[in-house]
Amino acid sequence: MTDATKNVYHRTYPISWEQLHRDARALSWRLHEMGPWQGIIAITRGGLVPAAIIARELEIRLVDTICIASYAGRDQGEIQVLKPTSGDGTGWLLVDDLVDTGKTARLVRKMVPKAHFATIYAKPAGRPLVDTFMTEVSQDTWILFPWDSEIQFVQPIVERNNT
Ligand SMILES: O=P(O)(O)OC[C@H]1O[C@H](OP(=O)(O)OP(=O)(O)O)[C@H](O)[C@@H]1O
Numbered sequence: 001m002t003d004a005t006k007n008v009y010h011r012t013y014p015i016s017w018e019q020l021h022r023d024a025r026a027l028s029w030r031l032h033e034m035g036p037w038q039g040i041i042a043i044t045r046g047g048l049v050p051a052a053i054i055a056r057e058l059e060i061r062l063v064d065t066i067c068i069a070s071y072a073g074r075d076q077g078e079i080q081v082l083k084p085t086s087g088d089g090t091g092w093l094l095v096d097d098l099v100d101t102g103k104t105a106r107l108v109r110k111m112v113p114k115a116h117f118a119t120i121y122a123k124p125a126g127r128p129l130v131d132t133f134m135t136e137v138s139q140d141t142w143i144l145f146p147w148d149s150e151i152q153f154v155q156p157i158v159e160r161n162n163t
Contacts, residue, residue, distance in 0.1 A: 009142035017146040023120045024050045027134045028057035031093060031118055034132070038091035041066055041115060043108055044082075046097035049147065050120050054095060066094075066108055079107055089115025098143060099126030099133070
């Protein structure tokens with residue numbers, strides 16, 4: 001998912017650090033019941049924060065990455081693997097913050113087909129590709145993650161209605 005594809009989103013779902021932490025912990029409870037796990041493979045960059053929280057909760061100290069870059073503009077949607085991982089993923093958790101169109105998921109699943117793929121949030125188009133997720137969000141919703149946002153002033157509702 002890239003900023004350039006934002007125009008398909010009709011609403012925004014802002015997530016605070018606190019909510020993100022709570023949701024990642026709730027996902028950790030589910031994953032704990034399915035373990036034990038050899039380690040975690042975080043999909044960069046969105047998977048890094050959830051992976052850290054899950055690693056803490058499940059006392060996992062072996063953390064690897066699959067490093068991915070998505071490009072906007074002319075090559076909108078093109079995905080490049082900057083760093084793969086080794087092995088087929090047996091016994092490993094593959095973690096991302098979100099599955100949206102499923103494009104990233106399809107690519108990484110091919111790389112580690114035996115890994116258990118977990119995301120905090122899932123949209124309908126990508127949901128079939130995830131083994132475990134916490135919260136479903138509609139396809140036309142832009143999830144605004146805390147690392148992409150800051151707290152700022154908003155007009156009172158009355159004033160907003162007058163503009
Ligand atoms: O299902 P998809 O449509 O492929 O979208 C999901 C991907 O999009 C986000 O990454 P993004 O491309 O924003 O990169 P970043 O995590 O490095 O910011 C997210 O972290 C997933 O990896």
